[in-house]
Amino acid sequence: MNLEYKSLLPANFDDNSRVWIYQSSRMFTLSEVLNAEHILNTFTAQWQAHGSPVKGFATVFFGQFIVLMADETQTGVSGCSTDSSVRVIKEIERQFNVPMFDRQTLAFVVKDKIQLLPLSQLNYAAQNGFITPGTLYFNNTVLTKQALETNWIIPVQDSWLFNKINFSAAPVSS
Numbered sequence: 001m002n003l004e005y006k007s008l009l010p011a012n013f014d015d016n017s018r019v020w021i022y023q024s025s026r027m028f029t030l031s032e033v034l035n036a037e038h039i040l041n042t043f044t045a046q047w048q049a050h051g052s053p054v055k056g057f058a059t060v061f062f063g064q065f066i067v068l069m070a071d072e073t074q075t076g077v078s079g080c081s082t083d084s085s086v087r088v089i090k091e092i093e094r095q096f097n098v099p100m101f102d103r104q105t106l107a108f109v110v111k112d113k114i115q116l117l118p119l120s121q122l123n124y125a126a127q128n129g130f131i132t133p134g135t136l137y138f139n140n141t142v143l144t145k146q147a148l149e150t151n152w153i154i155p156v157q158d159s160w161l162f163n164k165i166n167f168s169a170a171p172v173s174s
Helices: 030-046 079-096 119-127 145-151
Strands: 018-023 055-061 065-071 105-110 113-118 136-138 153-155
Touching: 018 145, 030 055, 030 065, 030 079, 065 079, 065 145, 105 119, 113 119
Parallel strands: none
Antiparallel strands: 018 065, 055 065, 105 113, 105 136, 136 153
């Protein structure tokens, strides 16, 4: 699976640009991705905060993650402008009948595919070898462009999850 995405991020956005990541509960179809990207591009083209344009970017990565970014060097994003972005994500959620706000389901790269796993099953997954400390994890908690570039897709052992998972009971591979 090709996990290259950094070259697709806007080069002219400040490293401290704010980032929001919304994870779909399933892969979007190609038609849905094209439709969602049209909705997102329309939104970012007219995104405003207190009447001033917001320098925004949005796209669908890996058919499953909507990444929204605001470069606040010119216009800061406030409550109302953040609310408008949430409304767009909720519209995509409604239109494609897919949950986008489930923070209890985590995404990993397992056997070259994105696999979703409920937070409550992490220890079971570790004990049965489904995930290991080296398994790549989509850290959707990143908040800036720089963090998106360096800490979005990382090994579990480098994430906040590592201390929450009991790997000591995992089977030993031969």
